[in-house]
Amino acid sequence: MFDGWSPWAWVALSWLELLVAYGGYMLYLRxxxxxxxxxx
Amino acid sequence: MSDSRNIDRxxxxxxxxxxxxxxxxxxxxxxxxxxxxxxxxxxTNQGDLIRIMYAHVSAAWVCFxxxxxxxxxxxxxxxxxxxxxxxxxxAHAESALLFAxxxxxxxxxxxxxxxxxxxxxxxxxxxxxxLFALLVGYFVVRGLVDDxxxxxxxxxxxxxxxxxxxxxxxMAAEWFRTLxxxxxxxxxxxxxxxxxxxxFRWILLFNVVVAALVYTWFVLERSRLGRLEAGLEERREAxxxxxxxxxx
Numbered sequence: 001m002f003d004g005w006s007p008w009a010w011v012a013l014s015w016l017e018l019l020v021a022y023g024g025y026m027l028y029l030r031x032x033x034x035x036x037x038x039x040x
Numbered sequence: 041m042s043d044s045r046n047i048d049r050x051x052x053x054x055x056x057x058x059x060x061x062x063x064x065x066x067x068x069x070x071x072x073x074x075x076x077x078x079x080x081x082x083x084t085n086q087g088d089l090i091r092i093m094y095a096h097v098s099a100a101w102v103c104f105x106x107x108x109x110x111x112x113x114x115x116x117x118x119x120x121x122x123x124x125x126x127x128x129x130x131a132h133a134e135s136a137l138l139f140a141x142x143x144x145x146x147x148x149x150x151x152x153x154x155x156x157x158x159x160x161x162x163x164x165x166x167x168x169x170x171l172f173a174l175l176v177g178y179f180v181v182r183g184l185v186d187d188x189x190x191x192x193x194x195x196x197x198x199x200x201x202x203x204x205x206x207x208x209x210x211m212a213a214e215w216f217r218t219l220x221x222x223x224x225x226x227x228x229x230x231x232x233x234x235x236x237x238x239x240f241r242w243i244l245l246f247n248v249v250v251a252a253l254v255y256t257w258f259v260l261e262r263s264r265l266g267r268l269e270a271g272l273e274e275r276r277e278a279x280x281x282x283x284x285x286x287x288x
Contacts, residue, residue, distance in 0.1 A: 002152055007088040014092040014149045015073060018099070021142050022069070022254055029261050036268045037053060 058260055065253045072250040075243045083240070089153055094244055096146040098251035103143050104206060106136035106255060107171070110178075111203035114196030126192035127266035130182070131259045133199060137175040139255065144168055147220075155219055163216035167209040174202045188273070 076094040083090035113129035116122070147168070148158045159165060178198045185191040213220045 005153065007153060010149060010153045011077070011088055011091045014095045014146055015077065017142060017145050017149065018095050021138060025138050025258060029258070029265065032265055033054065033261070036265060036272070039272055040268055 054261065054264065058257070058264070061253075061260070062257055065250070065257050068250045068253060072243075072247040075246055080239065080243050081237070086154060089150070090240065092146070092150045093240075094247045096143065096150050097244060098247040099139050099142040099146055101248055102251045102255045103136055103139035103171075104210065105252065106132050106139055106259075107175075107199075107202050107206055109259075110136050111196075111199040114199035117192050118196050121189070123188070123192070123270055124267075126188075126196070127270060128259075128263055129192075129196060129199060130266055131262035133175060133178050133195075134262055135255050135258045136202075137172070137179070138258070139251075140168070140172045140175055144172060151219070157219070160219050162218040162220070164209070164212035164218040164220035167205060167212055171202060171205055171209060174198065174205065178202065 072094070076091050080091060080094070082088050086093075110129050110132035113125045113132060117125035117129060147165070152158050178195055181198055182191055182195050185194055208215070212218055
């Protein structure tokens with residue numbers, strides 16, 4: 001399935017992983033922060 | 041042992057300087073991506089796939105740093121018993137888990153087009169999988185223990201166990217037979233040396249610094265939330281204590 005992927009497709013995937021991980025964790029922290037600040 | 045004087049009960053939102061640091065990190069990430077994806081020349085052997093190395097190696101190095109700091113703050117908690125050290129240990133451990141996950145997924149993404157396999161159970165990859173599993177265990181243990189002090193002590197021991205696996209992981213490509221290539225750059229007292237074109241090294245180092253700044257922002261924000269949570273937990277316990285006293 002992945003044999004036909006070009007080098008740039010793999011490059012794009014690897015950088016997308018960084019974006020998703022950083023963005024996802026940032027959103028998680030933001031949600032947690034909002035809930036906490038409401039409680040405080 | 042837990043000392044309420046060590047909890048900074050912040051009640052406001054995120055401080056302005058932390059927001060400014062976040063914006064700076066986003067801008068530097070964009071510069072790092074530009075250097076890796078546009079400025080970096082293709083490698084003689086790997087071609088454009090070398091651009092994956094900048095993302096993968098920076099995540100792996102920051103993962104190691106996060107594991108070391110999680111264990112250091114765990115040890116400080118065992119020594120001093122200050123809740124602030126436990127809060128910082130958790131913040132570092134959470135980032136360590138994130139970067140360990142990124143290292144594994146990024147390594148698979150790098151491995152498939154270069155070595156024609158996503159995964160193999162050799163020493164380096166198995167030790168990285170073990171590191172990830174131990175970090176998951178760190179949070180499972182924390183979820184199982186209600187008592188704040190005991191939770192901090194037990195998870196600090198887990199963090200020290202994770203740290204003990206790190207030298208084997210770092211040296212695995214030299215010590216064991218593995219598909220994983222050996223270190224691209226040698227860091228010694230004489231400085232950083234490598235046989236590749238210096239531009240690869242400088243772009244990698246820039247992206248390592250960016251990943252370290254992203255990690256710093258995550259840890260600072262997570263520590264702030266940890267202090268808020270600890271303050272809230274303490275207030276709830278105080279209210280419960282007063283209710284019990286009234287009932288008696």
